[in-house]
Amino acid sequence: MADETSERDIPAKPRRLTDPKFRALVFQILASITVAAFLFFIVRNTLHNMELRGISTGFGFLDRVSGFGILQSLIEYDESSTYGRTFLVGLLNTLLVSALGVFFATLIGFVMGVLRLSSNWLINKLATVYIETFRNIPLLLQIFFWYFAIGFNLPSPRQSITVGESLFLNNRGLYLPAPVFEDGFMATGLAIVGSIIAVIFLARWARKRFEATGQLFHTVYASLAILIGVPTLVYVATGMPMHLDYPTLQGFNFKGGLTVIPELFALTLALSIYTGAFIAETVRSGIQSVSHGQTEAASALGLRPSWTLRLVVIPQAMRVIIPPLTSQYLNLTKNSSLAAAIGYPDLVAVFAGTTLNQTGQAVEVIAITMSVYLVLSLVISVFMNWYNAKMALRER
Amino acid sequence: MKILRISVLTAVATAGMALVGSAHAGTTFDAVKKKGFVQCGVSTGLPGFSATDDKGAWKGIDVDACRAVAAALFGDANKVKYTPLNAKERFTALQSGEVDMLPRNTTWTYTRDTSLGLNFAGVNYYDGQGFMVTKKLGVKSAKELSGAQVCIQAGTTTELNLADYFRANKMEYKAITYDSSDETVKAFESGRCDMLTSDQSQLYALRIKLADPSSAIVLPEIISKEPLGPVVRQGDDEWFNLVRWSLFAQLNAEEAGITMKNVDEMMKSADPNVRRILGVEGVKGEFLGVDDKWAYNIIKQVGNYGEMFERNVGQGSALKISRGQNALWNKGGIQYAPPIR
Ligand SMILES: N[C@@H](CCC(=O)N[C@@H](CS)C(=O)NCC(=O)O)C(=O)O
Numbered sequence: 001m002a003d004e005t006s007e008r009d010i011p012a013k014p015r016r017l018t019d020p021k022f023r024a025l026v027f028q029i030l031a032s033i034t035v036a037a038f039l040f041f042i043v044r045n046t047l048h049n050m051e052l053r054g055i056s057t058g059f060g061f062l063d064r065v066s067g068f069g070i071l072q073s074l075i076e077y078d079e080s081s082t083y084g085r086t087f088l089v090g091l092l093n094t095l096l097v098s099a100l101g102v103f104f105a106t107l108i109g110f111v112m113g114v115l116r117l118s119s120n121w122l123i124n125k126l127a128t129v130y131i132e133t134f135r136n137i138p139l140l141l142q143i144f145f146w147y148f149a150i151g152f153n154l155p156s157p158r159q160s161i162t163v164g165e166s167l168f169l170n171n172r173g174l175y176l177p178a179p180v181f182e183d184g185f186m187a188t189g190l191a192i193v194g195s196i197i198a199v200i201f202l203a204r205w206a207r208k209r210f211e212a213t214g215q216l217f218h219t220v221y222a223s224l225a226i227l228i229g230v231p232t233l234v235y236v237a238t239g240m241p242m243h244l245d246y247p248t249l250q251g252f253n254f255k256g257g258l259t260v261i262p263e264l265f266a267l268t269l270a271l272s273i274y275t276g277a278f279i280a281e282t283v284r285s286g287i288q289s290v291s292h293g294q295t296e297a298a299s300a301l302g303l304r305p306s307w308t309l310r311l312v313v314i315p316q317a318m319r320v321i322i323p324p325l326t327s328q329y330l331n332l333t334k335n336s337s338l339a340a341a342i343g344y345p346d347l348v349a350v351f352a353g354t355t356l357n358q359t360g361q362a363v364e365v366i367a368i369t370m371s372v373y374l375v376l377s378l379v380i381s382v383f384m385n386w387y388n389a390k391m392a393l394r395e396r
Numbered sequence: 397m398k399i400l401r402i403s404v405l406t407a408v409a410t411a412g413m414a415l416v417g418s419a420h421a422g423t424t425f426d427a428v429k430k431k432g433f434v435q436c437g438v439s440t441g442l443p444g445f446s447a448t449d450d451k452g453a454w455k456g457i458d459v460d461a462c463r464a465v466a467a468a469l470f471g472d473a474n475k476v477k478y479t480p481l482n483a484k485e486r487f488t489a490l491q492s493g494e495v496d497m498l499p500r501n502t503t504w505t506y507t508r509d510t511s512l513g514l515n516f517a518g519v520n521y522y523d524g525q526g527f528m529v530t531k532k533l534g535v536k537s538a539k540e541l542s543g544a545q546v547c548i549q550a551g552t553t554t555e556l557n558l559a560d561y562f563r564a565n566k567m568e569y570k571a572i573t574y575d576s577s578d579e580t581v582k583a584f585e586s587g588r589c590d591m592l593t594s595d596q597s598q599l600y601a602l603r604i605k606l607a608d609p610s611s612a613i614v615l616p617e618i619i620s621k622e623p624l625g626p627v628v629r630q631g632d633d634e635w636f637n638l639v640r641w642s643l644f645a646q647l648n649a650e651e652a653g654i655t656m657k658n659v660d661e662m663m664k665s666a667d668p669n670v671r672r673i674l675g676v677e678g679v680k681g682e683f684l685g686v687d688d689k690w691a692y693n694i695i696k697q698v699g700n701y702g703e704m705f706e707r708n709v710g711q712g713s714a715l716k717i718s719r720g721q722n723a724l725w726n727k728g729g730i731q732y733a734p735p736i737r
Binding site: 050052053054055056067068069070071079148151152156171172250251252253255262263340341342343345349353354356357358359360362 | 483484487488491507508510511512513533542543544545547550551552555556558559560563569570571572573574575576579582583586587588590629630631
């Protein structure tokens, strides 16, 4: 009874106004409306003024024929493709160089980070020199260095360096034989997919058994046997439905086969070496953050040093390493836009460069390009956060 | 970072267009007059067109286009400041108001004239696209270039003409596109590509930038029309008129035989055409919003078209380009200006 009266005593209105949650909600709604109105005003006014000044607007240009060639394309593209297609080509090229860069930078970074802590004086100093040098030279200079160092030092196509007349290296790139798949190759493809799935299940089973019984199972050898053996058997059984297309010198340049252009090579090299130096420092600090007592405890248990690193130190260090590693991946992806300087056809060069210029639609093109980098960054962040959560300390 | 620069320019342009009202006639003209100098968008360094000499002073026919406007407007050709721009940045820089005029070996095309909010004020050099190859290649004609790898600069008409030419002749090519002309030249020198293509005049200019100019030759073929001229923003007719007639004054002066040297004597000439050009009688400078001696100032300080040509790209320069199409209409060329009357 007493409760009821006291509730009725407090008038409903003032209570809502003083409720911090309610007030916060009101202010957030007001703020959102203001921002939205401001954006609306900006966009409308911009469009209006661009029209007044005779500047074309809109996204119709994406359907128009581009009319220019692109050096490297992962999808079908020629001069009669549309500007929308140039966007895709550029985007894929950006993704390619970023993915390669992330892969090699991680590899270099982890190796160098561990070596940096080596007790061997020479190795330790070499790693230190690497890190301090490449972290402190501007990336653009490094890109130019690798690009022109390659360009000026490799022979012309007619004097190519060759391995067995099937692999050629010259100042136009690395030419490799390309696999050409014939009709019956489908079975081999399925066999590859199948054996990958089998290996995943095998690994799971082995871990379960290890956790339950403590018995080790050599997954590595078994997996390799499955991965190589099964597809090879199927490939041979179906009559080897694949041949190689070899590059050949025709006129001034090689034709056929697969080409790795020097721009891709130099850019990947520069990005991985530069970012690798930063990752090495991250890895070093991560490892050092694991208390020395852990290592001592591990060796007291009789674990080999390499096992200690792999099973005790790294898993704990990872939790410290992942957040800064994420920002290095983000940096690398954004830095890949320096590609335009050496003519690698990435999104910025192809779309925010040539396409912007041929169409003159700067506002639209830059808006699209910025959104792409934003989305890429968000995707990387989300993935790394997921990985971080997965690596977090789990209590069993 | 280049993307940054373009983004910033775009942001400035967008912000400008988002916040201010519409441009009214005369805004650029009045603004330039008020600040006391012309902000001139030029290339980052193309000998003969716009490049700095060993003392750091800008020289070239594109530079002279701005100097002529400054002479007409302020009576002083030195009242110019320069903004070096690569091919990709140039139109955004003009649209955003970073520069007042853009004489930067820029080709007059339909798309640029109609969809960028810009206007071409005239043609100060008739050009066409050509090819430069290394002598080692042993090629005599562009028709032998199928399968070639080509170095070009991004954001130019060159990119499109190249694609057209090779497609029309059913030849294959690979284009390697650089942001700046320095990288384009360096890549060509390093052997990354078989040839470099650009407007032919610019090939001669880039050739003298090579470590060994005699190692490269310019092929005879011309594959396109490249009328190069100064560009201004749309919507200010007073400014457009001033830029356009500054060039026409130089052409009319050459036709009438008025030169830097004899211009003072010519003031006393009895020829009514000469007297009109020099503002002694007849037409008034006020139609352009400038002093009556505007054309006199241009000729006195910058010279007539022919003098300007010979000094920068012709026999008086390292380029040694002959007048060709750029001779006056009555001397076998196509340079032709409407009369001053
Ligand atoms: N006329 C052509 C080409 C202009 C152009 O940019 N040419 C290059 C020649 S490689 C150049 O002048 N580069 C100098 C620079 O970027 O500063 C156009 O308007 O698109």
